[in-house]
Amino acid sequence: MISLQFLGAAGTVTGSKYALTVGKHRIFIDAGLFQGTPEIAALNHQQLAVDPAQFEAALLTHSHVDHCGYLPRLVGDGFAGPIYCTSATKELTSLMLHDCAKLQLEESLAPLYGESEVARTIPLLKEVAYRRRLTVVPGIYATFHEAGHILGSAWLELELVENGETVRLVMSGDLGREDAPILKDPEPPVACDYLVVESTYGDRLHSTEPIGPRLIQIVHEAMDRGGVLIIPAFAVERSQELIYLLAELDPALPIFLDSPMAAQACQIFESHRQLFDQEARERSRLAGGLLAHRRLKICATSSQSRQIFQNRPPYIVISASGMLEGGRVLHHLRRSLSNPKDTILLVGYQAEGTRGAELLAGAESLELFGEEVPVRARVEFLDGLSGHADYAQINRWLQQLTEPPRQLFLVHGEPVSLKAQQTRINAWPGWSAEIASLNQLVILKED
Ligand SMILES: [Zn+2]
Known part of the structure; x- marks a missing residue:
């Protein structure tokens, strides 16, 4: 069986965290902190729906805390596998995690982790090049593509193989704007069966004012x-x-x-x-x-x-x-x-x-x-400096696909934003968009 479970950024913008299972192999994709209101931040302290000790590896799209800030907690809870990411993400993530540990000790009565978990997490970060197919575990192959969101950011092309059958999954991570300063533009998506896409600005357009x-x-x-x-x-x-x-x-x-x-x-x-x-x-x-x-x-x-x-x-x-x-x-x-x-x-x-x-x-x-x-x-x-593509850009990115995916999942957005994107995308011929909910488990391939 191949399945994907949404452990965060489902119905909300933060806490990006996914469990991907192919047969007996399990990996994480991102492991971010929930941030924002006290109710949302409290989700960090809920028991995770999976046991991190049973996971063999992790893929990290980029170094923002809402994508990487939970990694030391996974390590504290028994995860010890490699965490694959680009070279810039590796360096920026270690910077972010030290800062996170410090903030937790300063601000939280119940820190999720401390400097010792961070010190055990950083050596697990393993550098991968863009556009190089990586064998993560047997049956899970990942290619990192430029996402144009922050230095080192990537969206992921995943080939999931079980019993000779392949399922293709694209995880958008966070997508940047075209023509953002310093960064390259996001690379176009590749053909896939399932696509998980962010919707930070699902209900808004950036100003076109320079x-x-x-x-x-x-x-x-x-x-x-x-x-x-x-x-x-x-x-x-x-x-x-x-x-x-x-x-x-x-x-x-x-x-x-x-x-x-x-x-x-x-x-x-x-x-x-x-x-x-x-x-x-x-x-x-x-x-x-x-x-x-x-x-x-x-x-x-x-x-x-x-x-x-x-x-x-x-x-x-x-x-x-x-x-x-x-x-x-x-x-x-x-x-x-x-x-x-x-x-x-x-x-x-x-x-x-x-x-x-x-x-x-x-x-x-x-x-x-x-x-x-x-x-x-x-x-x-000042509008237009956001690191996220607005919905028009996201939709242009999606429409570069010649075939719609079997199913698209919307994540990483506030409810109004997710709903707006769902309505828009479902109006496209052949497309089906679903709003992912927290801890939802989706079977991508039955046995
Ligand atoms: Zn981000």
Whole structure:
């Protein structure tokens, strides 16, 4: 029997986690944390529907915590197999997991794991090249393809063979936008029997407005007001993209990248130039580095971070976390949120239940370090920097298939978004889309 079980990102955006069974062989595909509201985060503490000790390997599409952050818990629960991923994913994941363990100890009364599980997980990460067919276990063959979502990200082509019969499965992982800065575009999908596709933006389209002019306008307005421009951004990918875009616009302002993790991620980016798109490779060659910019100051240590406050505004601070859930950005917010001269620029997806989502929805105050801080700063939102394709792009990606899959499963979206995509795709001749539910087990091939 060949089966796929949805252990996360089913009816919600986070917690991507799948159990794939071919005969007696079992592997995981992604193992991410649930994030967002307390109810969703509580799912991390529920007993997993499967026993990790019985799994032989794992495939990891990319290094976002909602795809890799549960791996150390699997290891803590007895999983000891290889975790296959691309080289950039391997490096970025070890960065993410150390950070995750730290956050858990700081924030959670019942951490899912600690540094010792992370230390046992990292040696299990095994590098695979893109477009190389890998034998994961007998009967499961995987090929990693460019997903254009974050450095090293992949969608997976899986050939599942049992008793001489082959089932083809494509797992989209998270798909990026066409023409995203730095990254190559997602590779088109391959013919398959089953396809699992993300629906983060199943009900929304990104703005078609070019990012550069809008970003420079926001920068100029912040400069005119003489205030600080704070850009909360994920330490990995979004921060590098912002630096890349700002370097091109060359604003006459100091730019501080205030995040030790972003600083390390910058080095990982610089060592993977072969993964950049042509423009980024060219710029990186000319400038002597992708992120080389004379006004950029990378603040890795906390004393470098504190020194930022000694500068006279205007200046720009890029700092994590992107949804204002933790990290150094909170210290910047504490100073700036109630200052009408300052600007907070939100640039990415803001998940339900996060401070970022509250701010975006027009909250009058935010809770920071146990205090309610009134929002008097200007709040801006820059669309088009999201790491996820919108539904039009996802659907263009799907429609490159000449034959529809037998069944398509929609995951990684809020309920409204999943429903919108389901309705749209089911209207295509020959297509059948189903919204996966948590712990649902789908038989891909009977005995
Ligand atoms: Zn992702």
